[in-house]
Amino acid sequence: MKLVMAIIKPFKLDVVREALTSLNIQGLTVSEVKGFGRQKGQTEIYRGAEYSVSFLPKVKIEVVVNDDQVDSIVESIKKTAETGKIGDGKIFVLDVASAVRIRTGETNSDAL
Amino acid sequence: MKTFRFLPFFLSVGLFVLAMAIDPSAAVAQEETPVLDTGDTAWMLTSTALVLLMTIPGLALFYSGMVRKKNILAMSMQVFSVCCLMTVLWMLAGYSLAFGEGGAYVGDLSKAMLSGLTLDAMSGTIPESLFMVFQMTFAIITPALIVGAFADRMKFSAMLLFTGAWMLCVYAPITHWVWGGGFLGEAGVLDFAGGTVVHINAGVAGLVACIVVGKRSDYGAEPMPPHNLVLSVIGASLLWVGWFGFNAGSAVAANATAAMAMTVTQIATAAAALSWMFVEWMHRGKPSVLGIVSGAVAGLVAITPASGFVDPSGALYIGIASGAACYWAAVILKNALGYDDSLDVFGVHGVGGIVGALLTGVFAAEAIGGTPGLLEGNPGQVWTQAYGILATIIYCAVGSFIILKVVDVLVGLRVSEEVERDGLDLALHGEVVQ
Numbered sequence: 001m002k003l004v005m006a007i008i009k010p011f012k013l014d015v016v017r018e019a020l021t022s023l024n025i026q027g028l029t030v031s032e033v034k035g036f037g038r039q040k041g042q043t044e045i046y047r048g049a050e051y052s053v054s055f056l057p058k059v060k061i062e063v064v065v066n067d068d069q070v071d072s073i074v075e076s077i078k079k080t081a082e083t084g085k086i087g088d089g090k091i092f093v094l095d096v097a098s099a100v101r102i103r104t105g106e107t108n109s110d111a112l
Numbered sequence: 113m114k115t116f117r118f119l120p121f122f123l124s125v126g127l128f129v130l131a132m133a134i135d136p137s138a139a140v141a142q143e144e145t146p147v148l149d150t151g152d153t154a155w156m157l158t159s160t161a162l163v164l165l166m167t168i169p170g171l172a173l174f175y176s177g178m179v180r181k182k183n184i185l186a187m188s189m190q191v192f193s194v195c196c197l198m199t200v201l202w203m204l205a206g207y208s209l210a211f212g213e214g215g216a217y218v219g220d221l222s223k224a225m226l227s228g229l230t231l232d233a234m235s236g237t238i239p240e241s242l243f244m245v246f247q248m249t250f251a252i253i254t255p256a257l258i259v260g261a262f263a264d265r266m267k268f269s270a271m272l273l274f275t276g277a278w279m280l281c282v283y284a285p286i287t288h289w290v291w292g293g294g295f296l297g298e299a300g301v302l303d304f305a306g307g308t309v310v311h312i313n314a315g316v317a318g319l320v321a322c323i324v325v326g327k328r329s330d331y332g333a334e335p336m337p338p339h340n341l342v343l344s345v346i347g348a349s350l351l352w353v354g355w356f357g358f359n360a361g362s363a364v365a366a367n368a369t370a371a372m373a374m375t376v377t378q379i380a381t382a383a384a385a386l387s388w389m390f391v392e393w394m395h396r397g398k399p400s401v402l403g404i405v406s407g408a409v410a411g412l413v414a415i416t417p418a419s420g421f422v423d424p425s426g427a428l429y430i431g432i433a434s435g436a437a438c439y440w441a442a443v444i445l446k447n448a449l450g451y452d453d454s455l456d457v458f459g460v461h462g463v464g465g466i467v468g469a470l471l472t473g474v475f476a477a478e479a480i481g482g483t484p485g486l487l488e489g490n491p492g493q494v495w496t497q498a499y500g501i502l503a504t505i506i507y508c509a510v511g512s513f514i515i516l517k518v519v520d521v522l523v524g525l526r527v528s529e530e531v532e533r534d535g536l537d538l539a540l541h542g543e544v545v546q
Contacts (some may be wrong), residue, residue, distance in 0.1 A: 044337055046402055047456060048443030051335040 001096040001108065002070045006061045007035060008061065008081040014057050019080045023072060028063040031096040039087030042057065058089065064096050066109055116418045148236035148524055155366035156238050156246055157318050159350035163249035167195050167256050170354055174347025174409075175260050178402070178455055180368025181339040182535025183264045185543050190259040191281070194275050196250040201276055206251055208243050209284035212405045216295040217283045236364060246361060247287075255279050258456030261318030265532050266335075266525060268540050278317060284509040286313055301500030302476060302483060302493070303371065305362035307469040308415025308504045315462020316505050317512040318453060324516045327452035329532055341401050348405035355412045372480060373419040376427035377412065383428050384411025387435025395443075403439070410438035412461050414468030418475065421483060426475030430468060437467045448473045460524060466501055473497035 021030060033089065034055035041053040047087060065073055074091055082088055101111040145531075172191040176184045198206070205224050223229065226244065235243035255275040289296040290303050303309060326334075338344065359377045363370035393399040414434030415427055422430065442459030442481030447506025453459060473494035475486030484490040519525060528530075531539040538544050 007405065045396055045398070046337055047406065048396070048447060049336070051337050053335075 163273025166354035170350030177343030306341035311465030318457030383431025384435035413464030421481030
């Protein structure tokens with residue numbers, strides 16, 4: 001099993017989710033995060049006091065899938081989350097040691 | 113059907129005739145005792161409520177929205193508790209020290225505990241209790257304004273002691289000087305609704321306090337953006353509307369003076385908001401929400417002393433001038449001199465009050481308030497205004513400094529660095545905003 005972790009631009013979340021559900025993904029986890037890469041932050045000004053905001057709001061999607069699904073998932077996310085501009089984000093793939101469905105006790109692939 | 117329209121009129125006439133038959137003296141004004149005017153009283157009842165609304169929740173929201181989330185409850189607590197404390201202290205001694213007969217520099221204790229304020233006691237055409245409670249709302253908001261200067265780092269106990277002592281020892285005497293029969297009023301200083309008494313007073317006290325307490329420990333190093341400017345917009349709006357009670361209510365009557373005061377207040381405020389907005393737009397490239405509401409407050413402050421003495425065109429110029437002047441003070445002066453006046457109490461209330469008080473001497477129109485200003489051939493009025501401004505600044509600065517030092521000895525002024533870092537809400541009040 002693999003954990004596919006994607007950091008994407010927030011407004012892309014719905015499009016990516018639709019693409020993933022059409023690939024039969026049963027569930028995923030989304031969190032609101034902040035970060036920066038090559039995309040620089042903004043400057044805020046309050047009564048003359050300037051603040052450089054280095055962190056930009058992003059969305060992190062995490063979904064655990066079977067090994068044979070990884071490539072199609074990564075490809076799907078890449079295509080739907082892309083805008084072509086700096087700040088589109090990144091996708092990471094991590095190994096997952098085990099999984100358990102809490103309600104039934106099913107493990108590993110049966111838990112996904 | 114048509115006759116029914118006139119029924120209320122005929123009923124009133126009939127009741128009046130009946131009343132005359134029962135008590136003819138009702139139609140004759142008594143020379144000795146002042147007669148309660150229901151129009152004046154109704155308006156002053158309303159004004160009192162409006163001015164209280166300026167503090168709770170107007171000022172509370174205006175300030176709270178501007179601080180970081182970890183201090184938002186502490187800021188609300190400070191404003192709200194000041195409202196409660198000043199109410200009681202005004203009753204115990206403040207009103208008497210301000211409006212008791214006394215001498216040239218302070219009242220007396222003849223009205224301490226509001227003794228003498230019976231149901232029927234009058235102050236002009238309104239009950240004295242109403243005059244007292246109207247003035248109470250001024251005594252509430254003035255110290256409440258100060259707390260913005262030392263936001264994020266003052267001990268709650270120290271804040272209560274300081275504001276309580278300050279109201280009795282600084283605010284009440286200065287009120288007496290200007291409105292209570294003291295030497296500034298006698299000298300001809302024009303201050304309709306509190307440019308010196310409230311705004312220069314609070315502004316200077318704020319400046320002294322923020323210097324004595326010291327800067328926030330991470331000032332300049334750590335970003336401190338406002339947590340929620342929507343709260344500040346709501347607060348500023350409540351201040352604006354409530355200020356009609358502040359200025360028009362200072363006519364202490366439902367009359368043409370009050371109406372003109374309301375008119376010039378609206379004009380000056382809008383002009384100042386636009387003035388700040390355009391100056392900021394040119395200076396920084398973007399017109400900001402914090403800027404426009406700050407400009408509005410600056411205009412409200414500046415028109416306060418002038419509101420019963422100038423006409424609409426005077427108000428327009430006062431607004432334009434104060435918006436720009438307070439922008440300069442809050443943005444350029446503060447950063448140049450390096451003091452941490454967190455919410456620009458001196459920048460907006462101090463400088464705005466000084467500009468407004470001086471310009472009152474320039475734009476005062478005899479036809480409006482009975483005294484001519486510089487533009488009507490009476491340049492001496494500007495000097496009189498300056499005299500009043502200077503007296504206020506000196507006494508307030510010295511008095512505030514002494515009280516702060518005493519409070520520092522008693523309980524200490526500042527919270528520890530850890531508390532400051534973690535935020536006052538949790539450490540001082542045991543609560544957070546989620």
